[in-house]
Amino acid sequence: MKKEEKQRLIEILGKELESATGIYFLDFTGLSAQDMRSLRTAMRKGNIKIRVVKNIVAKFALEKLKLNNLLCFLDGPTAISYVYENPILPSKVINDFSKEKEIRVKGGFIEGSLISSEEIKELALLPNREVLLQKLLFSLSNSLYTLLNTLRSPLQGFVGVLDQISKRS
Structure with missing residues (x-):
């Protein structure tokens, strides 16, 4: 690969990674070309990009973005999603x-x-954002309802006592 071509790839990868909200490093050892096509297709459906790049190109792109802590993932065959x-x-x-x-x-x-590979596995098992928000709203509304009943209970008891006193008189 010529130096100019490497520089161009470094620039392109750097620009693409710069605004990414999530970056994943994958080892695709053992996957056939057909398997990689299947993975790319699945990623594309979710509007996710995936690139197989030389580690040296990824290294320079990450260093340019001051993401040196990600260099540890550039060992062996690497696909970046x-x-x-x-x-x-x-x-x-x-x-x-x-x-x-x-x-x-x-x-x-x-x-x-x-994030580690174990944390990524845990993230994959989480429900989607909408479901998590629904659960949060349910928990909050349920807690407020319980608090309301707790605060109302002594007042209802007091009213009941007053009612009993008024019936005796």
Whole structure:
């Protein structure tokens, strides 16, 4: 690969990774070309990008972005998956794909935080954002209802006592 071509690839990868909300590093050892096409297709459906790049190109792009803490993932064959919207979505796609084919997640970077392959597996098992928000709203409304009943209970008891006193008189 010529030096100019490497520089161009470094620039392109740097620009693409700069605005990504989630970056995942994958080891695709053992995957056939057909398997990689299947993975790319699954990623594309979620508006997720995936690139197989030489580690040296990725290294220079990450260094340029001052993401030196991600260099530890550039060992062996590396595919970089990244997304601009939902940073959790690639973990779900990778998890689904790994049920059929062997693929290893090296680690990732989500919204400024370094994450391990174990954390990525845990993220893949989380329900989507809408479901989590529904659960949160249900918990909050249920807690408020319980608080309201707790506060109302002594008042109702007091009214009941006054009612009994008025009936005796």
